[in-house]
Amino acid sequence: MRYISTRGEAPALGFEDVLLTGLATDGGLYVPESLPHFSLEEIRSWRGLPYAELAYKVMYPFVEDAIPADDFRKMLDETYSVFTHKAVAPLVQLDTNEWVMELFRGPTLAFKDFALQLLGRLLDYVLEKRNQHVVIMGATSGDTGSAAIEGCRRCEHVDIFILHPHQRVSEVQRRQMTTVQGDNIHNIAVKGNFDDCQRMVKESFGNQSFLGGKTQLAAVNSINWARIMAQIVYYFQASLALGGPDRSMAFSVPTGNFGDIFAGYLAKKMGLPISQLVIATNRNDILHRFMSGNKYEQHQLEHTLSPSMDIMVSSNFERLLFDLHGRDGAAVKDLLERAAKGPVSIEDYRWKHARKLFDSDAVDDKTTCDTIREIYEQNEYLLDPHTAIGVRAARNCRRDSAVPMITLGTAHPAKFPDAIAESGLSVKPQLPAHMADLFEREERYTVLDNNVSEVQGFIAKHWKNA
Known part of the structure; x- marks a missing residue:
């Protein structure tokens, strides 16, 4: 399988190169040239x-040119053996035909573990094979880091530099990053917001000269195709557990960077x-404003009780725009260049095509807290603020009560804990x-100004072979 850029100018690559490259040389994101498609009979057999x-069944077509089947199976067995629930992604029922799929049973208590536990093993495999070293540079709004x-901390051929917005992630999220010991682990707190961190990462991938040609950057953010690939699986898992593929499913997805919900879009195409x-967002609602009114316009980023979604520039939305524009990379590049300068819309028929599948909602902090309290009082089940936004959006946007809705x-x-306390519950x-x-x-992190040269200088100085 070959992978192509959403902006149409970078060369097509195989899986190994896409894994290590992250952002394409033309600034675009890699997507498969074609998707595997499974029949209902085949899905039913799973x-x-x-x-x-x-x-393995869902993902192997994406990697089969690069990794032997037995090696990939071993990676997957190791990846999901560290999760704390035998079902890996268990379903919890909230109401008639309404469910939450728990994606927080991995080692860092967030859905990102599904992809990043695998990504570390993929990197180790490919880098060992190539006898190559890379520097991971990533931005996090809380959980990715x-x-x-x-x-990736045990990867022998990797140095890790994670940027997070200073004082804008929860204390638990910060400590989960900054208390991991290792000479190859570096946490950078940037005096800015997540979009600033993400911009620095993209700019650094576009010009890696600060590394002096001695190594290359690798991506762990959801710009890396392997992240998206791994997230497709749990859509199949949820469907099969609730009577699929013989009945259709609906999903509500708390999202800021559009990666998790894009994986659901791919599952449908497969x-x-x-x-x-359902695109579930907080007050940083650029995706909701686009999907509800065909207007893509950046506003000032706001700090909320759901910090992992405090994102205004949703990187993976570019992958959907690529499909909506008939995979015309030049059209996508033009659109995004205009979007950087002001509000844009797409042709009405393209937007209406997207609306056939997607709905959206934006949920403020008060409603988030009300939802946490309401669900706990109804079920004695505690939601984090992001999942609460997903549940509220699911209830507000649901089209058909006969179709199972999975948040x-x-x-x-x-x-x-701050969001739980603000909801008025006494439970801790x-x-x-x-x-x-x-x-x-013990915590270890470095606070740096919102300056890409300063961040790049820190990385150039501190990776192990600098």
Whole structure:
């Protein structure tokens, strides 16, 4: 399988190169040249498979040119064996035909573990094979950083530099990143917001001269295709658990960078019956404003109780725009260049095509807290603020009550005690046993100005072979 850029100018690459490259040389994102498609009969035959085996069925077509089947199966077995629930992604029922899929049973208590535990193993495999070293540079709004560090910290051929917005992630999220010890792990707190961090990462991938030609950058953000690939699997898992593919499913997805919900869009294109995808956002609602009114316009970023979605520039939205424009890279490049200067819209027929599958909602902090309290009082089930936004959006946007609605539970509530307290509940979410001493561990991070040259200089100085 070959991978092409959403901006149409970079060369097509194989899986290994896409894994290590992240951002294409033309500034675009890599997507498969063509997608595998599974028949209903084939999907039906996967019922009852363990999660790792289902992951193999769904993902192997994307990597088969680069990784032998037995090696990939071993990676998947190792990846999902560290999750704390045998089902890996268990479903919890909230109401008639309404479910939460718990994606926080991995080592860092967030859905990012599904992809980043695998990404670390993929990097180790490919870099060992090539005898190559890379520098991972990533930006996080909260959860990607800890999952990336946990997934990649044992990689022998990797140095990790994670940028997070200073004082704009929860304390648990920060400590999960900054208490992991290792000479190859570097946390940078940027005096800015997530979009500033993400911009620095993209700019650095576009010009890597600050590394002096001695190594290259690799991506762990969802610009890396391997991240998206791994997230497709749990859509199949949820469907098969609730009667799919013989009935359609609807999903509500808390999202800021559009990666998790784009994986659901791909699952549908690969043959899984999905009738609705709900984009659930907070006050940083650029995706909602586009999907509800065909206007893509950046506003000032706001700090909310759901910090992992405090994002205004949604990188993976470019991958959807590429499809909506008939995979015309030049058209996408032109649109995004105009979007950087002011509001843009797309042709009405393209927007209406997207609306056949997608709905959206924006949920403010008060409603988030009301939802946390309401669900707990109804079910004694505690939601984190991001999942609460997903549940509220699902209820506001649901098209058909006969279709199962599954909200992706993206994080453990213990990561966001301030939001739980603000909801008025007296219950205090507890960290799992393996994190019980998190607040006693020593932290290590460096605070830097919102300046790309300063960040690049720090990386150039501190990677192990500098």
